Amino acid sequence: MIRLEQVHKCFRSGKKDVQALVDFSMEVKPGLVYGLLGPNGAGKTTALRIIATLLKPDAGVVTVNELDARRDPGQARRHIGFLTGDTKLYDRLTPRETLRYFGSLYEMIPGELDGRIAELARMLQMDDYLDRRMGRLSTGQKQKLSIARAVIHNPAVIVLDEPTSGLDVIASRNVVEFILQSGSEGKTVLFSTHILSEAERICQDIGMIHLGRMLLEDSLSTIKAVHPGNTLEDIFLELVENHEEEPQ
Amino acid sequence: MNVSKVTAIFRKELKDMLRDRRTMISMIVIPALAIPLLIFVIASFSMSKARQAEEAEKTIAIVGIPESSLLYEAIAATGMNIARNDTLASAPNLLVLDKKLDLAVEFPPGFEGSVQEFFANRLETPPEVVLYYNESRLISEMALRTVRAVLQENRTNRTGEYLESKGLRADLLYPFHLQSNNVMPPEQQAGSQLGRIIAYIVMILMLTGSAYPALDLTVGEKERQTLETLLVTPAGRTDIVIGKFLTILVISLMATLITIISLTVTMTQAGSLMKGAGDLLSFQIGPRVIISVLVFLIPVGMFFSALLMAVGIYARTMKEGQSYSQPLFMLMILPAAMSMLPGMELSLKTIFMPVVNASLVIRELFMQNWSILPTAAAVFGLNLLMAALLLWVVYRMFHRESVLFRS
Ligand SMILES: Nc1ncnc2c1ncn2[C@@H]1O[C@H](COP(=O)(O)OP(=O)(O)OP(=O)(O)O)[C@@H](O)[C@H]1O
Ligand SMILES: [Mg+2]
Numbered sequence: 001m002i003r004l005e006q007v008h009k010c011f012r013s014g015k016k017d018v019q020a021l022v023d024f025s026m027e028v029k030p031g032l033v034y035g036l037l038g039p040n041g042a043g044k045t046t047a048l049r050i051i052a053t054l055l056k057p058d059a060g061v062v063t064v065n066e067l068d069a070r071r072d073p074g075q076a077r078r079h080i081g082f083l084t085g086d087t088k089l090y091d092r093l094t095p096r097e098t099l100r101y102f103g104s105l106y107e108m109i110p111g112e113l114d115g116r117i118a119e120l121a122r123m124l125q126m127d128d129y130l131d132r133r134m135g136r137l138s139t140g141q142k143q144k145l146s147i148a149r150a151v152i153h154n155p156a157v158i159v160l161d162e163p164t165s166g167l168d169v170i171a172s173r174n175v176v177e178f179i180l181q182s183g184s185e186g187k188t189v190l191f192s193t194h195i196l197s198e199a200e201r202i203c204q205d206i207g208m209i210h211l212g213r214m215l216l217e218d219s220l221s222t223i224k225a226v227h228p229g230n231t232l233e234d235i236f237l238e239l240v241e242n243h244e245e246e247p248q
Numbered sequence: 249m250n251v252s253k254v255t256a257i258f259r260k261e262l263k264d265m266l267r268d269r270r271t272m273i274s275m276i277v278i279p280a281l282a283i284p285l286l287i288f289v290i291a292s293f294s295m296s297k298a299r300q301a302e303e304a305e306k307t308i309a310i311v312g313i314p315e316s317s318l319l320y321e322a323i324a325a326t327g328m329n330i331a332r333n334d335t336l337a338s339a340p341n342l343l344v345l346d347k348k349l350d351l352a353v354e355f356p357p358g359f360e361g362s363v364q365e366f367f368a369n370r371l372e373t374p375p376e377v378v379l380y381y382n383e384s385r386l387i388s389e390m391a392l393r394t395v396r397a398v399l400q401e402n403r404t405n406r407t408g409e410y411l412e413s414k415g416l417r418a419d420l421l422y423p424f425h426l427q428s429n430n431v432m433p434p435e436q437q438a439g440s441q442l443g444r445i446i447a448y449i450v451m452i453l454m455l456t457g458s459a460y461p462a463l464d465l466t467v468g469e470k471e472r473q474t475l476e477t478l479l480v481t482p483a484g485r486t487d488i489v490i491g492k493f494l495t496i497l498v499i500s501l502m503a504t505l506i507t508i509i510s511l512t513v514t515m516t517q518a519g520s521l522m523k524g525a526g527d528l529l530s531f532q533i534g535p536r537v538i539i540s541v542l543v544f545l546i547p548v549g550m551f552f553s554a555l556l557m558a559v560g561i562y563a564r565t566m567k568e569g570q571s572y573s574q575p576l577f578m579l580m581i582l583p584a585a586m587s588m589l590p591g592m593e594l595s596l597k598t599i600f601m602p603v604v605n606a607s608l609v610i611r612e613l614f615m616q617n618w619s620i621l622p623t624a625a626a627v628f629g630l631n632l633l634m635a636a637l638l639l640w641v642v643y644r645m646f647h648r649e650s651v652l653f654r655s
Pocket of ligand 1: 011038650
C-alpha cells in the first residue's frame with residue numbers, strides 16, 4: 001500500500017522556484033497495478049522519488065506499507081523495490097555479484113540470498129549469464145537483471161518510473177510481464193509512463209498528473225464507464241483543457 | 249552507521265575499482281615503473297653531465313706572466329688547453345662569459361717582482377691574481393678548482409721557502425691543523441639530498457592515486473546512473489559515504505605503499521647497477537622508515553580522499569569533476585614543491601601549512617631523524633582534524649538533494 005496525502009514539493013533552481021508537486025494525493029492498493037500518467041515535466045519522477053525516500057517532501061504525509069516514509073525512510077526502503085527506465089548496473093560486476101551486493105544491503109542472510117538469486121534467475125531465465133561480466137551482456141539481459149536487482153529483497157511495494165522507456169519490444173514485454181505477475185501476487189505496484197496506451201493495457205487503477213497536480217484518480221473501468229468510447233488520451237487532453245480554463 | 253553495510257559497500261567498491269584498468273595504471277603502473285625510470289633518467293643524466301665535464305677539454309687563458317715562468321708551467325702541467333695570448337680577441341673575462349674560455353687567470357703587471365717586494369717588506373699588500381669563471385657551467389667550475397689548487401700550492405711553497413731562507417721551519421706555516429668531521433651518518437647524508445624529492449614524489453602520487461577512485465566512486469557513479477540504485481537500499485547515506493571514503497583511502501594508501509617500495513628497490517639497486525651512482529643513490533630505507541611514513545600518511549590520505557570526494561559529489565559529470573580537480577592539484581603540488589626548497593624546515597609556522605607540514609615530516613622520516621617524532625605526532629593530529637572536517641563537509645553534501653540530484 002502506498003498513500004500520499006497533500007504532498008508539496010518545490011525545487012529551487014537558480015532564482016526560480018519550480019512547483020513539482022502541489023497538494024498532491026494518491027493511493028495505491030495492494031494487488032492492483034496503478035499507472036501514474038502524465039506528460040514530460042508533470043511531476044511523475046518527483047512523486048516516485050518521494051515514495052522511494054530519495055527526496056523529502058516539503059509538506060504532506062507519505063505512507064508505505066503502514067510506515068511513515070518521512071519519519072522512518074530506512075525502514076520504508078526495506079519494503080520498496082525501485083526501478084527506473086534509465087538506471088544502470090555496475091559493468092565490472094557479474095549479475096550474481098550484483099545481486100549478492102544488493103541483497104547484503106537489504107541485510108539478507110547468505111543462504112536466503114542464494115536461494116532468492118536462484119529463484120529470480122529461473123523466473124527471468126538468467127541462468128546462462130549469471131557469472132558473466134555485466135559489460136558483455138545485451139540490453140535485454142541487463143534489463144532482466146535490473147528487475148531482479150529491484151526485487152532481490154522480495155518487497156511488498158514495487159515502484160517503477162517509466163520502466164519501458166528505451167527498450168525494444170521484447171525487453172519491454174519482459175517488464176510488462178513482470179508488472180502483471182507482481183500485481184497478481186498481491187503486491188502493490190505503481191508505475192509511471194507517458195505512453196497512455198501502455199497503461200490502458202496493464203493497469204487497474206489510473207492517476208493523471210499534470211503540472212504537479214492530480215487531475216483524476218480512479219479505476220480504469222470507472223473512467224471508461226464515465227467516458228464511453230474515449231481513449232485515455234482523449235480523456236487526458238480534455239482534463240488538461242478544463243484544468244487550464246479554471247481560473248487559478 | 250551500520251558496520252555490516254559499510255563493509256558490504258567497501259568490499260564491493262574495492263572489487264569494482266580493482267577491476268578497472270585505470271585504477272591499476274594510477275595505482276601500480278605509475279609508481280612501480282615510472283618512478284624507477286624517472287630516478288634512473290635523472291641520475292644517469294646528472295652523472296653523465298659530470299663525467300662529460302670532467303673529460304671535456306678545458307680551455308683557459310693565462311695573462312700577465314711569461315710562458316717560461318714556473319707558475320705558467322705548473323698550470324700547463326694540469327693538461328688543460330691554454331689559449332695563446334695573441335689569439336685572444338677581447339678581454340679574458342668577456343671570453344669566459346661568451347664560453348670561448350672556461351677560465352681566465354689574470355696576473356697583475358710585474359707579478360713576480362711584486363711578490364719579492366712583499367717578502368722584503370717593501371709592499372704593504374700582496375699582488376692579486378684574478379680568476380674569471382662561470383658558475384653556471386660545471387666545466388668552468390672544474391677548471392677553477394684545478395687552477396686554484398695549483399696556485400694555492402705554489403703560494404704555500406713560496407712562503408715555506410722564505411721561512412727556510414730565514415732559518416725557520418717551513419711547517420710554522422701551520423701552527424695548528426684543521427679537521428672537519430661530518431657528524432651526519434652516511435645514510436642521513438644521502439637521505440637529506442633525496443628526502444626532499446622523495447617526499448614530493450610520495451605526496452604527488454598519493455594525491456593522483458586518490459583522484460581517480462574519488463571521482464569514479466562519486467560523480468562517475470552519478471554519470472553512469474547507478475547511484476539511485478544504491479540510494480534506494482536501506483544503506484544510509486552515512487554508510488555510503490564511509491564505505492566509499494574507505495575505498496578511496498585504501499587505494500591511495502596502496503598506491504603510496506607501492507611508490508615507497510618501488511623507491512626503496514630503485515635506491516638500493518641503483519648503486520650496483522650504475523657505477524658511480526653509489527654516493528647519490530645508495531640510500532637505505534628500512535622497514536622502520538616505510539612503516540612510519542605509511543602510518544604518518546594515513547591522515548594525509550584521508551585529507552586528500554575527502555577533498556577529492558567533495559569535488560566528485562559536487563560535480564555533475566566526470567569531465568566537470570576533472571576540470572575542478574585541476575586547480576586543486578596545482579594548489580597541492582605547489583606547497584609540496586615548496587617543501588623541497590633548501591630553507592624549508594619544520595617550524596611553528598610551517599607546521600600549520602597543510603601539505604607543506606606533511607612533506608617536511610616525510611622528508612625527516614626518510615632521513616631517519618627520529619627526534620622529530622613529537623612534531624610528527626602534532627602534524628598527524630592536525631591532518632586528522634582537517635580530514636575529519638572535510639569528511640563532515642562531504643557527509644553534509646551527500647545529504648543535500650540539490651547536490652545529489654543536480655540536473
Ligand atoms: N532536481 C531538480 N532540480 C530542479 N528542478 C527539478 C528537479 N527535478 C525535477 N525538477 C522539475 O520539477 C518538475 C517535475 O519534474 P519530474 O522529473 O518529476 O517530471 P516527470 O513527470 O518525471 O517528467 P518526465 O516525463 O520528463 O520524466 C519539472 O519542471 C522539472 O524541471
Ligand atoms: Mg520522469
